[in-house]
Amino acid sequence: MNVDEDPSQLSAIARQGSGSACRSLFGGFVKWTMGSKEDGSDSVAVQLADEKHWDDLVIIIAVVSSRQKETSSTSGMRESVETSLLLQHRAKEVVPKRIVQMEEAIKKRDFASFTQLSCTDSNQFHAVCLDTSPPIFYMNDTSHRIISLVEKWNRSEGTPQVAYTFDAGPNAVMIARNRKVAVQLLQGLLYYFPPKSDIDMKSYVVGDNSILKEAGLDGANSVENLQPPPEIKDNIGTQDQKGEVSYFICTRPGRGPVVLPDQTQALLDPETGLPK
Secondary structure (H helix, E strand, C coil): CCCCCCHHHHHHHHCCCCHHHHHCCCCCEEEECCCCCCCCCCCCEEEEECCCCCCCCEEEEEECCCCCCCCCHHHHHHHHHHHCHHHHHHHHHHHHHHHHHHHHHHHHCCHHHHHHHHHHHHHHHHHHHHHCCCCCCCCCHHHHHHHHHHHHHHHHHCCCCEEEEECCCCCEEEEECCHHHHHHHHHHHHHHCCCCCCCCHHHHEEECCCHHHHCCCCCHHHHHCCCCCHHHCCCCCCCCCCCCCCEEEEECCCCCCCCCCCHHHCCECCCCCCEC
């Protein structure tokens, strides 16, 4: 921070750490361009729209596991490039078209198209992982149950209410089309994945946990009183799934990195550069 340089150029440096890092140099909606140079210097992030462009959206993340992955994202992608025929087809035929479609969906705030593209692309990414030799298993049974919950709800409504996506891991990122839908989503998630009895609700739903009050969920007893959503009550499970989700994060599309006037708010130690 505090450097007079184009964030896109800085993203080329961040990309050497991870793709997620390069996209995080901007807020809102960000595209990681492939580039064409052999040295990768033009493979940079660009902002498509800022965080105010589509501020109806609410994001709920189910942290299913915070344990270190058996296969890292970098080594997993390397193995997929070497062994997956599906990845070759995806890179050549599928992804270029989907990028154009997703940019259009974001521009028009077309939630139906946004959902279809997000979910389909996430599922195909994990199909590539299974097509890799040896196969890579990032998602688990809890991940699959969350997908089932969202898919059944969207079908019952007749129009998409929630999009989901999974990166190289079991944690679900769910995007609700508005705050009202996010409240209903959280109620459903907490019915199927309640906290353990010794966990406080405000440590189980973190970030913008004001949503708990809106959902009538500001105490453990209120979770026990939740009724199953009628349209998705079959074949997902019951309230015996305690502990399968470590915690939930409620947030929304946000801004990029900023300089903090108060260093005590920083997550990194200024002396060591390591997490506090």
